[in-house]
Amino acid sequence: MKLRGVSLRLVPLVRLVAVILSGVFAAGADAAGVLRVLAWPGYADTEVIRSFEQKSGVRVELTVVDTDESLWQKVSANGGRDFDVMAVNTAELQRYIAADLVQPVDPARIAGTRRQLPRFRKLADIPGLVHVRQGRAEAYAIPYTYSTMGLIYDRRQFAEAPASISVLWEPRYKGKVLAYSGGAHSFSLAAQALGFPSPFRLQGSEWARAVDKLIALRRNVLGFYNRPEESVQLFLRHRVALMFANYGLQQLHMLRAAGADVGYVIPREGALAWLDCWAVTRGARDVDLVHAWIDHLLGDTASGLLARRQGLANTLVESDAGTSSDRIVWLAAVEDAPRREALWARIHSGDRAIRVLGP
Amino acid sequence: MKVGIAVRLGLALALVGVLAAGLTGYYGYAESRAMLVAAAEERLLTSTRVLVRQLTVGLENTARDVCLIAEHPQAARLLRRADPAMQISSERNVALLFQRMLETHPEYFQMRLIDAADHGLERIRVDRDVSGVVRIEGDELQEKGHYPYVFETVNLPAGAVYVSRAEINHEVGAHAGQGKPSLQVAAPIRDRADGPVLGLVVINVDLNGLFAQLAADLPPGLQLYLSNGRGDFLVHPDPGQAFAFDRGQRASVQEQFPATEALLTGRTEQAGQLVTTSRPAGREAVVAAFVRQHFTSLHSEDDFILGLSQPLAAVVEQSARLGSATLRIVVGFSALAVLLAFLLARALTRPLNQIVLAVRGYAPGLPGGRLPSARQDEIGVLARSIEDMQQQIRVQFDSLEEKQRALDRLASHDSLTGLPNRRLFLDRLDQALAHARRKDGHLALLFIDLDNFKIINDSLGHAAGDAVLCAAAVRLQQLVRASDTVARLGGDEFIVLLDGADDPEAIAHLAEKALGALAQPVMHKGQALQSGGSIGVSRYPHDATGATELIAMADKAMYRAKSGGRQRACFAEAP
Numbered sequence: 037m038k039l040r041g042v043s044l045r046l047v048p049l050v051r052l053v054a055v056i057l058s059g060v061f062a063a064g065a066d067a068a069g070v071l072r073v074l075a076w077p078g079y080a081d082t083e084v085i086r087s088f089e090q091k092s093g094v095r096v097e098l099t100v101v102d103t104d105e106s107l108w109q110k111v112s113a114n115g116g117r118d119f120d121v122m123a124v125n126t127a128e129l130q131r132y133i134a135a136d137l138v139q140p141v142d143p144a145r146i147a148g149t150r151r152q153l154p155r156f157r158k159l160a161d162i163p164g165l166v167h168v169r170q171g172r173a174e175a176y177a178i179p180y181t182y183s184t185m186g187l188i189y190d191r192r193q194f195a196e197a198p199a200s201i202s203v204l205w206e207p208r209y210k211g212k213v214l215a216y217s218g219g220a221h222s223f224s225l226a227a228q229a230l231g232f233p234s235p236f237r238l239q240g241s242e243w244a245r246a247v248d249k250l251i252a253l254r255r256n257v258l259g260f261y262n263r264p265e266e267s268v269q270l271f272l273r274h275r276v277a278l279m280f281a282n283y284g285l286q287q288l289h290m291l292r293a294a295g296a297d298v299g300y301v302i303p304r305e306g307a308l309a310w311l312d313c314w315a316v317t318r319g320a321r322d323v324d325l326v327h328a329w330i331d332h333l334l335g336d337t338a339s340g341l342l343a344r345r346q347g348l349a350n351t352l353v354e355s356d357a358g359t360s361s362d363r364i365v366w367l368a369a370v371e372d373a374p375r376r377e378a379l380w381a382r383i384h385s386g387d388r389a390i391r392v393l394g395p
Numbered sequence: 396m397k398v399g400i401a402v403r404l405g406l407a408l409a410l411v412g413v414l415a416a417g418l419t420g421y422y423g424y425a426e427s428r429a430m431l432v433a434a435a436e437e438r439l440l441t442s443t444r445v446l447v448r449q450l451t452v453g454l455e456n457t458a459r460d461v462c463l464i465a466e467h468p469q470a471a472r473l474l475r476r477a478d479p480a481m482q483i484s485s486e487r488n489v490a491l492l493f494q495r496m497l498e499t500h501p502e503y504f505q506m507r508l509i510d511a512a513d514h515g516l517e518r519i520r521v522d523r524d525v526s527g528v529v530r531i532e533g534d535e536l537q538e539k540g541h542y543p544y545v546f547e548t549v550n551l552p553a554g555a556v557y558v559s560r561a562e563i564n565h566e567v568g569a570h571a572g573q574g575k576p577s578l579q580v581a582a583p584i585r586d587r588a589d590g591p592v593l594g595l596v597v598i599n600v601d602l603n604g605l606f607a608q609l610a611a612d613l614p615p616g617l618q619l620y621l622s623n624g625r626g627d628f629l630v631h632p633d634p635g636q637a638f639a640f641d642r643g644q645r646a647s648v649q650e651q652f653p654a655t656e657a658l659l660t661g662r663t664e665q666a667g668q669l670v671t672t673s674r675p676a677g678r679e680a681v682v683a684a685f686v687r688q689h690f691t692s693l694h695s696e697d698d699f700i701l702g703l704s705q706p707l708a709a710v711v712e713q714s715a716r717l718g719s720a721t722l723r724i725v726v727g728f729s730a731l732a733v734l735l736a737f738l739l740a741r742a743l744t745r746p747l748n749q750i751v752l753a754v755r756g757y758a759p760g761l762p763g764g765r766l767p768s769a770r771q772d773e774i775g776v777l778a779r780s781i782e783d784m785q786q787q788i789r790v791q792f793d794s795l796e797e798k799q800r801a802l803d804r805l806a807s808h809d810s811l812t813g814l815p816n817r818r819l820f821l822d823r824l825d826q827a828l829a830h831a832r833r834k835d836g837h838l839a840l841l842f843i844d845l846d847n848f849k850i851i852n853d854s855l856g857h858a859a860g861d862a863v864l865c866a867a868a869v870r871l872q873q874l875v876r877a878s879d880t881v882a883r884l885g886g887d888e889f890i891v892l893l894d895g896a897d898d899p900e901a902i903a904h905l906a907e908k909a910l911g912a913l914a915q916p917v918m919h920k921g922q923a924l925q926s927g928g929s930i931g932v933s934r935y936p937h938d939a940t941g942a943t944e945l946i947a948m949a950d951k952a953m954y955r956a957k958s959g960g961r962q963r964a965c966f967a968e969a970p
């Protein structure tokens with residue numbers, strides 16, 4: 037009778053322990069089981085993800101971004117704790133470092149870096165990748181892919197390649213132009229068209245002129261796109277003549293694959309160019325796993341697909357990406373990213389100048 | 396343990412019974428379950444078609460609203476910019492109309508009249524706001540020429556209606572509609588049917604409102620899915636999966652219901668394709684039906700795929716009840732089958748066992764076990780055959796026994812006189828001696844030899860001799876007690892065993908009586924044959940203890956009597 041009493045009292049205790057243990061293990065398994073990746077279209081195709089999942093045993097949760105602004109909003113929303121690793125260009129990276137949303141990455145732990153081209157291995161030579169913190173130089177990202185943002189034009193509508201970005205504003209191409217919907221790049225583009233000293237450092241009255249220029253662009257375009265596939269659809273469906281290629285060679289590749297007779301040109305004002313890198317967020321749950329992911333993407337499968345399927349350059353082999361031209365303007369951190377985005381949101385929504393620059 | 400035929404037969408019969416009941420039950424259950432699932436799929440498909448119809452009707456109503464305004468003379472007049480005064484009144488009238496429509500259509504976020512000139516400037520715009528329906532004027536009006544709903548619509552023929560993709564509205568200043576799933580329905584405005592497009596009317600439809608209406612009439616337990624033509628969820632029971640593409644993630648119908656792949660790879664122009672599918676895995680399993688809808692009458696940028704699902708558990712709930720009922724029936728019938736098998740096996744093996752017992756217990760002369768020979772079946776035939784066989788054996792055994800008895804008699808008795816012969820006599824003497832030795836008893840032997848026998852035999856023939864012998868035998872037997880033995884040793888020699896005899900006088904007296912009896916003439920064929928006898932007496936234990944010595948002593952004494960003048964008896968003398 038006494039024994040029975042004891043065992044009866046033990047039952048709830050055993051249950052409680054079981055619940056606690058299962059909770060602990062479930063939480064542990066969950067944390068270890070998912071790698072949250074933020075990437076751009078085409079950076080991590082399904083087979084790349086599947087092979088990493090098989091190799092590592094974790095599930096990859098991919099989120100695709102199509103503007104720098106949405107990348108920033110996603111990462112900054114929760115102090116970088118919602119994602120583990122992201123693809124970001126060297127210019128944008130600076131605001132993440134400044135806001136302490138990313139943490140240093142160790143190239144020595146990524147075997148794949150040893151196969152990269154020498155210019156991508158010398159991280160210190162790439163502006164913005166290495167920062168000195170408390171007397172120590174630390175790398176914040178590993179280069180992955182790069183492209184210029186030139187102009188794509190329909191060869192049947194242009195006798196010869198357009199020479200200047202001002203062609204985007206030409207009335208005779210009204211409704212035949214496609215541009216990208218992104219604040220930072222749009223203002224840089226306007227600054228280039230207006231001949232400002234630096235496309236990344238607008239000041240004083242330059243802002244108002246840039247806004248006017250972008251409104252003029254808006255009035256000349258057929259529309260704005262976010263994703264490369266969206267741009268390709270619009271291009272083909274509306275017989276577009278000219279497009280500002282934010283995704284560069286990736287779009288050129290896709291258009292040609294779709295049968296379009298298109299050319300690619302670096303305008304005389306110079307083409308903006310981006311170098312996208314993998315960076316580790318401050319809130320990454322498993323830094324080792326992130327390093328393994330970066331290593332995986334520097335492997336032949338991922339980097340090979342990047343070149344073959346997306347037409348983008350990878351960092352393993354030299355490509356004819358046109359980045360050797362002296363008219364390349366590598367993206368740099370802009371003077372006031374939030375301001376550019378806020379103004380752009382109004383411009384894109386159709387506001388007129390007085391209201392764009394208003395309160 | 397030896398497994399008997401009854402056990403084996405019973406087991407086999409029970410197994411067949413249980414198997415038959417079990418299989419019937421199982422297939423009945425499986426079939427009914429499949430029927431229930433098929434019926435549920437059919438039901439879901441019908442409901443989905445109804446929903447698609449509702450969605451289509453809803454969109455067509457909106458399309459009618461858009462056309463109504465686009466074809467209204469006020470709209471074209473407003474865009475022609477003819478008379479400023481009339482334009483103001485037209486604007487007021489159209490704005491009023493928009494306001495009324497927004498008030499009566501809670502699923503509309505926004506109604507606009509957009510100028511094809513001025514880069515798609517909004518001329519009349521009425522928004523839904525937290526405070527109600529408001530008209531937007533002045534600087535707040537925006538240029539929308541670069542949005543697909545404008546540049547696509549201005550290229551449409553008269554009377555056509557544009558329907559955009561379902562997307563989250565990111566346009567700044569869209570009031571209640573900003574950041575919400577919406578759909579733009581637009582129609583071009585023309586002065587006359589073949590004239591240039593002057594502008595367009597756009598209605599922003601609140602998709603959540605539209606979908607809520609769809610889901611409102613659903614019976615409980617059903618879940619609604621809606622995706623665009625690429626399979627991206629717009630409505631999902633888990634709200635986190637709806638419009639995932641807007642957040643850069645993928646949540647698609649083909650991933651969660653692989654069978655819908657057929658809907659996505661099929662030609663997009665084709666309307667009304669459908670597929671039903673059961674997601675297989677475990678407790679999460681659902682029965683679902685999907686229908687792809689292309690709006691043929693509208694210039695829609697995209698198709699919709701509508702689906703309904705119901706948990707498989709709910710569908711097969713009835714079949715689970717049926718299953719438990721079937722199980723009870725199967726168990727019942729199995730028990731019955733086992734019982735019947737037992738009874739049948741017993742019915743078959745009991746007569747067999749009876750036969751076995753009867754055959755085993757059979758001995759000639761004994762009554763034996765009863766056979767089930769009254770049965771009319773094969774067992775009856777077997778029993779009767781065995782009975783016949785027993786009968787034959789009994790008859791043969793009886794005759795054999797008869798012959799055996801005769802042989803025995805021949806071996807132990809004298810065939811002429813019927814007296815025990817020498818062999819039987821010696822046997823009885825041994826027994827009597829053994830008994831006497833054990834009990835300190837006594838016995839005596841009278842060795843008798845007939846006188847004149849040889850003369851009678853030789854002169855009157857064997858028949859006469861035989862008659863003398865027979866008469867002697869009868870007379871000697873009449874003299875002694877039943878316990879005494881008279882035997883013929885051979886020829887004319889007889890011997891009498893007197894069990895228990897001790898007193899010489901009594902023995903002598905008996906010998907005298909025997910001599911007297913033998914001396915009586917024997918009548919044969921009218922002749923009186925005169926014989927007689929000589930008797931030698933030996934006693935146990937007085938004269939000897941062994942049978943041979945005792946007989947020899949009596950024999951010797953008989954010779955003395957014979958040589959002493961016959962017709963006398965002599966006691967054996969010590970040698």
